[in-house]
Amino acid sequence: MTDSYAGLWAFLFLLLGNGFFVGAEFALISAKRAQIEPRAEAGSRPAQLTIKGMERVSLLLATAQLGVTICSLLILLIVEPSIHHLLEPVLLSTGLSENGVATVAFTITLVLVSFLHVVVGEMVPKNISFSIPERAALVLVPILFGLAILVKPIVIALNATANGILRIFGVRAKDEANSAFTLDQVEDIVEHSTREGVLSDASGTISNTFEFTEKKVRDVAVKVSDVVSFPESVTPREIEVAVSKVGFSRYPLTDEDGDLIGYLHLKDVLDLDLDEMDDPMPIKRIRSLISVPDSMELEDALASMRRVGAHLARVFNRGGKVTGVLFLEDILEELVGEVQDATKRD
Known part of the structure; x- marks a missing residue:
């Protein structure tokens, strides 16, 4: 019984770990660099580490995916048997056969663990990172960056394999986060919209904005x-x-x-x-x-x-x-x- 409760604590820890890696991954690709750079220039250490992470996005994403995979596998190998063991005495008292108990316990365990894993370990942290990307990035990315340094040899090997597969299909991997249009792309969009009559810039405000950014x-x-x-x-x-x-x-x-x-x-x-x-x-x-x-x-x-x-x-x-x-x-x-x-x- 003690081992079963230890398994539940392990489940909680692994669930939070899974949520951390998912949240860090989505914060890394959702946060706007322009919103974080002023803090980094002002001397904020978390902001500086976040910028470094954005410049090594391939390494950090691979670390996050490795973390999610390890947490998920450990939940499967350690936690599910513990919950299954806790349910067995309760189900046996209902008069079910041993085969029936095993089937019902497995089904309940699978549904419960899958539900919590998807909701708490995936959806909640993902939605948090989408809602407050810069704040989430400043908290999560520096930690992920530190973990990436620790497991860098493993991640480099995995990354090299993945990039090799991408090259077979003619795709080049990017190593820096880019979540916005370039200035030229936006100018082209505005020019096209103005020409088609969809957008008016009679006051010159939009044109001034492009000059402002330079x-x-x-x-x-x-x-x-x-x-x-x-x-x-x-x-x-x-x-x-x-x-x-x-x-x-x-x-x-x-x-x-x-x-x-x-x-x-x-x-x-x-x-x-x-x-x-x-x-x-x-x-x-x-x-x-x-x-x-x-x-x-x-x-x-x-x-x-x-x-x-x-x-x-x-x-x-x-x-x-x-x-x-x-x-x-x-x-x-x-x-x-x-x-x-x-x-x-x-």
Whole structure:
């Protein structure tokens, strides 16, 4: 009986293991690399390992398939006999013959194990990875990557065999995940749809989007010398005067050395009391600036700014020197054209 209960615990462990490999496999092929790369560039170790996994997709998929196969075989060899053994006493008490007990126990065991294996070990993890692919990838792929390193010799041998079979049929295996259209493919689709009258781009927004994907931060950032900024000791009244003169709504702040340390938004000033208008801005009102390299793609910079809710970002070059400021409005104008609102910068 003890061995039978041990078999049930083994079943639970193997079921979870099967679910892990299935979830990791679908997360690897479903996650968008562009959503994970900003985190990797920001220093996130799980994101960096996930990117490495996406660059070795053939190795990791083979590892996942090996894991699923091993878990499934162990369930068949170890767990099914344990459940069968637990059911036998109950069925014998019903008066069935030994042959009848063996048949019924086998049928119940097969149905129960198959049901749990398909639902818990396959469908649930697959649907989770499809629903939240990036989050699932950040959790599961780094672990799968570590396991792939451990069993790499075995997987390489299996992969070589599989690739050899593919070559017989003239198919070339890919080693990097690709779950999106290329830019040229999308442009062709839009061009064809516009020509057929299915899609209208009278405002040029779609065309701007294609150009947007090719631009770098340096193409849009404002030089430090051209930015209207204030020292961190600026008062709310000085901000109000600046707004009335130049119409900007956001102002970078600098420390004693002239380094950018944060920024203020007009609404940070509006709710202050009158007796605070001539005092330096409270530290808690100063908003933090994120830093982005001038070589970063503009769409990745936008994703980084949206993730933290920042409207401004300091821009630095390869040498680490701050060269400018990136404004959210300027990024949006690259997509939709000139932004006409009260906070527009000249």
